[in-house]
Structure formats: structure tokens, C-alpha cells
Amino acid sequence: MTTITPGPGNHGPARPSLRDEEGAPGTLTAVPHADQSPNPPKDTPVVTPGAPRPTQVRPVPLAELAGQLGIPAPQGAEAAATGITHDSRAVRPGDVYAALPGARFHGADFAAQAAGLGAVAVLTDPAGAERAAATGLPVLVVDDPRGHMGALAAAVYGDPGADLLQIGITGTSGKTTTAYLIEGGLRALAGPTGLIGTVESRIGDEALKSERTTPEATDLQALFAVMRERGVRSVAMEVSSHALRLGRVDGCVFDVAVFNNLSPEHMEFHSGMEDYFAAKAELFTKERSRLGVVNLDDEYGRRLARGESEVPVVTFSAEGREDADWRAVDVEIGPFDSTFTVLGPEGRSVTARAPLAGPFNVANALAAIVALVAAGADPQAAADGVAAVPGVPGRLERVDAGQPYLAVVDYAHKTDAVESVLRALREVGTGRVHAVLGCGGDRDTTKRAPMGRALARLADTAVLTSDNPRSEDPLAILATMLSGAVEVPPAERGTVLLLEDRAAAIAAAVARAEPGDTVLVLGKGHEQGQDVAGVVRPFDDRRVLREAIEAERARSSTKHRNDQG
Numbered sequence: 001m002t003t004i005t006p007g008p009g010n011h012g013p014a015r016p017s018l019r020d021e022e023g024a025p026g027t028l029t030a031v032p033h034a035d036q037s038p039n040p041p042k043d044t045p046v047v048t049p050g051a052p053r054p055t056q057v058r059p060v061p062l063a064e065l066a067g068q069l070g071i072p073a074p075q076g077a078e079a080a081a082t083g084i085t086h087d088s089r090a091v092r093p094g095d096v097y098a099a100l101p102g103a104r105f106h107g108a109d110f111a112a113q114a115a116g117l118g119a120v121a122v123l124t125d126p127a128g129a130e131r132a133a134a135t136g137l138p139v140l141v142v143d144d145p146r147g148h149m150g151a152l153a154a155a156v157y158g159d160p161g162a163d164l165l166q167i168g169i170t171g172t173s174g175k176t177t178t179a180y181l182i183e184g185g186l187r188a189l190a191g192p193t194g195l196i197g198t199v200e201s202r203i204g205d206e207a208l209k210s211e212r213t214t215p216e217a218t219d220l221q222a223l224f225a226v227m228r229e230r231g232v233r234s235v236a237m238e239v240s241s242h243a244l245r246l247g248r249v250d251g252c253v254f255d256v257a258v259f260n261n262l263s264p265e266h267m268e269f270h271s272g273m274e275d276y277f278a279a280k281a282e283l284f285t286k287e288r289s290r291l292g293v294v295n296l297d298d299e300y301g302r303r304l305a306r307g308e309s310e311v312p313v314v315t316f317s318a319e320g321r322e323d324a325d326w327r328a329v330d331v332e333i334g335p336f337d338s339t340f341t342v343l344g345p346e347g348r349s350v351t352a353r354a355p356l357a358g359p360f361n362v363a364n365a366l367a368a369i370v371a372l373v374a375a376g377a378d379p380q381a382a383a384d385g386v387a388a389v390p391g392v393p394g395r396l397e398r399v400d401a402g403q404p405y406l407a408v409v410d411y412a413h414k415t416d417a418v419e420s421v422l423r424a425l426r427e428v429g430t431g432r433v434h435a436v437l438g439c440g441g442d443r444d445t446t447k448r449a450p451m452g453r454a455l456a457r458l459a460d461t462a463v464l465t466s467d468n469p470r471s472e473d474p475l476a477i478l479a480t481m482l483s484g485a486v487e488v489p490p491a492e493r494g495t496v497l498l499l500e501d502r503a504a505a506i507a508a509a510v511a512r513a514e515p516g517d518t519v520l521v522l523g524k525g526h527e528q529g530q531d532v533a534g535v536v537r538p539f540d541d542r543r544v545l546r547e548a549i550e551a552e553r554a555r556s557s558t559k560h561r562n563d564q565g
């Protein structure tokens with residue numbers, strides 16, 4: 001196995017690298033498939049609750065932190081910090097509490113709680129200063145505390161990111177999948193790895209529940225510190241546009257930053273596509289990364305490659321574009337995976353496999369391979385590592401209860417993803433496609449009608465149902481989805497069913513399935529709960545789908561017996 005050595009690093013100061021000591025690309029030693037499985041899809045993921053913290057931290061004097069902020073040391077600056085958090089409820093003795101202004105609250109309202117839990121100081125803005133001072137704790141006041149929080153967290157934990165090879169992935173679709181594929185490759189190449197993303201965070205073999213795609217900077221730096229403590233040397237992490245805009249990755253410099261694609265999403269947060277792209281493009285500034293890996297098949301990827309990235313970029317094309325540095329050719333799409341050849345600079349050619357169905361997963365796998373190569377891996381070793389990943393939870397995850405048709409759960413919850421996955425599975429199955437989909441409440445409303453339209457056009461049975469309605473009326477969400485579905489001319493659309501209850505919707509799709517058909521449950525993937533009016537009750541599409549298949553089998557065998565009797 002190639003060891004990660006604090007290598008020369010192509011693009012910056014000494015950092016762990018996938019190259020060997022002479023600087024040659026790392027090679028992959030065959031590892032038995034099971035050992036290599038970072039995240040075999042499973043019904044009940046291993047979850048350790050609570051934000052992890054490192055066990056050994058050098059106390060950092062407040063005076064030192066004030067110096068870093070460029071402000072005079074506050075009274076009581078002889079105290080020292082051993083942690084930092086932005087959430088009053090998560091304060092541990094010795095923490096700095098970052099009291100941030102937010103859309104709903106000002107964190108200063110919770111300063112007393114933080115003090116009660118043992119905070120040693122409060123970082124806040126002028127608006128929060130008085131409330132913070134009322135606690136009697138030293139107060140560090142800056143105009144933009146969120147903007148300083150990442151660097152301060154890195155300082156408190158001793159800049160743990162500097163000891164990790166960091167690969168960040170951004171884009172509208174495919175971040176989670178690509179992160180798992182990269183982590184699988186890293187694990188095969190270089191032992192204990194870290195993963196940070198929507199489904200979970202992993203520190204070596206330990207899985208932790210994720211609240212966000214990208215954690216707040218205080219939690220992220222603590223996570224890096226725990227990873228460093230446990231011997232992790234490399235990390236693959238998803239970087240959302242929220243993270244880039246809200247400073248969650250301040251304090252990180254990614255060795256490799258990957259751009260997958262961009263399509264309309266999060267329009268409740270961004271003012272339009274240009275603003276959304278500008279947020280993503282922040283990952284490709286010199287402050288944030290050293291090298292970009294960019295998808296040339298995407299128009300926004302081409303913009304980055306053609307001058308809008310501040311850092312050098314390596315390009316890839318899953319569509320075989322000859323102007324890409326690395327391109328996939330001879331792509332064979334199979335029912336559950338795809339094989340292809342990767343052609344690279346200097347006549348390099350690699351045999352590759354995307355271990356998940358669908359043409360878009362060729363793009364994700366190619367992105368992962370090129371990212372690993374950009375980090376210093378041997379290209380064939382990188383491709384072999386990616387090929388060996390056994391699956392990604394809730395991403396085209398098959399549910400097999402012995403039924404004579406294909407049943408799949410997928411996290412598609414944006415129009416382009418719904419279209420991609422339906423097109424991909426139409427090619428795989430021989431029969432009809434019965435698809436279930438809802439749209440989340442309190443999130444981007446502009447995608448609801450297009451998603452209803454896509455489902456009605458591309459599925460033989462389109463079952464419109466609830467996702468996480470949150471505080472919204474589920475029927476109102478369904479009405480908007482339906483308004484899109486009815487835009488499809490009757491001759492071009494499948495049967496459209498409306499069932500507010502998600503379990504009933506899944507059962508309805510299953511009841512229509514015949515041998516050779518495909519049942520597809522979209523939108524919630526790996527999620528374990530359904531949020532209705534703020535109450536989250538357990539709901540796992542994979543489990544509900546399996547139970548529906550079993551119930552349908554029992555129902556039809558009873559009917560068969562009754563018919564015979």
C-alpha cells in the first residue's frame with residue numbers, strides 16, 4: 001500500500017500527498033473487496049451522536065486569538081480556549097462561543113446559556129457586544145464574526161487541515177456520489193480516510209450522522225482535528241454553495257477542488273444562476289484551493305476552465321470531448337454499472353468502471369479518478385480504487401426482496417437529477433417505470449412544477465406524493481407539482497396518481513409492478529425521517545419499499561389461494 005507521506009506537494013507547501021517518496025504516482029495494492037468497502041449500503045447506518053471533539057488540544061490564550069483578529073486583548077485575556085462553537089447548546093467548558101447574527105436569532109441571545117455551560121469568551125459583532133458582556137465573560141468584538149470564525153477555529157485546533165490531504169467537491173448534482181468514490185479510492189491507496197457530506201461523516205471506520213452537507217467551520221475544524229488524532233491523512237468532502245457563502249470552509253485550502261455541474265437549485269438562497277455560480281466559483285480561488293478538476297461537459301465548468309478559475313485546472317469529459325485533459329471513451333452502460341476507457345495526457349489510457357448505474361455516474365466516476373490523479377495517484381490505481389466502491393447509500397440503491405422487477409431508491413430531488421435517473425433506468429429495464437416523487441417544503445419552490453412535469457413525461461406511472469413538507473401544506477406542494485404534470489400533453493404523459501401519504505404512494509407504485517418493470521422511489525435516498533409540520537417521524541424509503549413489496553407479495557398469494565379455493 002502506498003503510504004501518504006508529507007510529500008513535496010505540487011501546488012503549495014508540504015502537505016500529505018499520494019505520491020511515493022520519490023514523487024512517483026502512488027500505486028494500488030489489491031485489497032479484498034469487503035475490506036475496502038467504505039460504506040456498504042445498509043438499512044441502519046452506524047451513527048455516533050454528537051459533534052466530535054479532539055481529546056488533546058493545546059489551550060490557546062485569548063490574547064493570542066485577539067491578536068489574530070487584529071483587536072486589542074479583552075479584559076480577562078489571560079484565560080485560554082480549548083474549543084470553539086457557534087451553537088450555545090453545544091458549548092463545552094473552555095470553549096469560545098461565537099454568537100453570530102442570523103436570519104432568525106442573534107446568537108448573543110444565547111450567550112448566558114453558553115456561559116452557564118463553561119464558555120471562556122464570546123466572539124460577536126457590535127450588535128451582540130452588550131448582551132455578551134452581560135455574561136461577565138471576555139468579549140471579542142469584530143464587525144463580521146462569521147467571517148473570522150473559520151480561521152479562529154483552525155487556530156484553536158492547531159490548523160488540523162494542514163495535516164490532511166483535502167479534496168473538496170462542489171456542483172449541483174453528484175457531490176455525495178463523487179465524494180464516496182474519491183474516499184473509496186483514497187482508502188484503497190492510502191489507508192484511513194475521512195469523508196464529510198450529506199449522508200454522514202466518516203472518520204476511518206466510524207460513521208457520524210450529518211446535519212448538513214458541509215458543517216459550520218467550528219464543527220469542521222474540530223472534525224479535522226479528530227481525524228488527525230485518529231491517524232486519518234486524507235479527506236474527501238462535499239462543499240455546498242451555502243458553505244462557500246457562509247464561510248463554513250474558511251480556514252481550509254483544498255489540495256484539489258472538483259466541479260461537477262450546475263443547474264437551477266437553491267433559488268431560495270441565491271438570487272439567480274449567476275449568484276449561484278459565483279458562490280461555487282469561490283472554491284476555485286487561490287484562497288480556497290490549489291488545483292481544480294473541472295467537468296468540461298458542463299457550460300459552467302467550461303467557464304471555469306476558460307478563465308474564471310483563479311487556480312490551474314485539469315479538465316475531464318465523460319462525453320469524450322477531445323479538448324479535455326482526461327476523457328471517457330468506449331463507454332458501455334450496463335444495468336448496474338458502466339465500463340469505459342479513460343484517455344489522458346501523454347497517451348495514457350486506463351480501464352475504468354463506474355460502480356453505479358446511469359451515464360451520469362460515468363461523469364462522477366471520471367471526476368473521482370481525475371481528482372485522485374490530480375492528488376498524485378497512479379491513474380490505473382485510482383480507477384481500480386473507484387471501481388471497487390460497493391455503492392453509495394440511497395443513490396440508485398437497489399432493494400431486493402426477491403421480486404421479479406427492479407426496485408430502486410434514489411436521492412434525485414432536482415429536476416435534472418429526476419430526468420437523468422429516469423432516462424438511465426428506462427434504458428436498463430425492459431418493462432414500465434413506476435416512479436414516486438415529492439418536493440420538500442420550505443425550500444426552492446421554483447423546481448416543483450418542473451419536477452412534476454419531468455415525472456409525468458418520463459414515467460409510465462407518476463405517483464406524486466409528499467417529501468418532507470416541513471411547515472408547508474403537503475397538498476399545496478402537490479398542487480404545484482401537478483400544475484407541471486398537466487403541462488405534458490395527455491398523449492405524452494404516463495398515468496398520474498396523487499397520494500399525499502408517502503407510504504401509500506410507494507405501495508401504489510409497487511402494486512402496479514409486473515415482471516421486468518422498474519419501481520423507482522425518488523427524493524429522499526438515505527434519509528431516515530420525514531418532517532411533517534416540524535415533527536420528524538422515522539421514515540426510510542428503502543425499508544418502506546421493501547415492506548411494500550413483501551406486503552404486495554403476501555396480498556397476491558392470499559388472493560391466489562382465495563381464487564383457487
Ligand SMILES: CC(=O)N[C@H]1[C@@H](OP(=O)(O)OP(=O)(O)OC[C@H]2O[C@@H](n3ccc(=O)[nH]c3=O)[C@H](O)[C@@H]2O)O[C@H](CO)[C@@H](O)[C@@H]1O[C@H](C)C(=O)N[C@@H](C)C(=O)N[C@H](CCC(=O)O)C(=O)O
Nearest residue numbers: 086087088100102103104105106107110212213214240242
Ligand atoms: C441558510 C443557512 O444555511 N442558515 C444556517 C445559519 O442560519 P442563521 O445564520 O440564520 O442562524 P439562526 O438560526 O438565525 O441562529 C443565529 C445563531 O444563533 C445560534 N443559536 C441558535 C439557537 C440556539 O438555541 N443557540 C444558538 O447558539 C445559531 O447556531 C446561529 O449561529 O446558521 C445556522 C447555524 O449553523 C444553521 O443552522 C442554518 O442552516 C439552516 C438551518 C439550513 O437548513 N441550512 C441548509 C439550507 C444548508 O446549509 N444546506 C446546505 C446545502 C445542501 C445541498 O447542497 O443541498 C448544506 O451545506 O447543508
Ligand SMILES: Nc1ncnc2c1ncn2[C@@H]1O[C@H](COP(=O)(O)OP(=O)(O)OP(=O)(O)O)[C@@H](O)[C@H]1O
Nearest residue numbers: 172173174175176177198360410411412417420421
Ligand atoms: N453527475 C450527475 N448529474 C446529474 N444527476 C446526478 C449526477 N450524480 C447524481 N445525480 C442524481 O442526483 C441525485 C443526488 O446525487 P448526489 O447525492 O450524489 O448529489 P449531491 O450533489 O450530493 O446532491 P445534494 O446536494 O442534494 O446532497 C442522485 O441520486 C442522482 O439521481
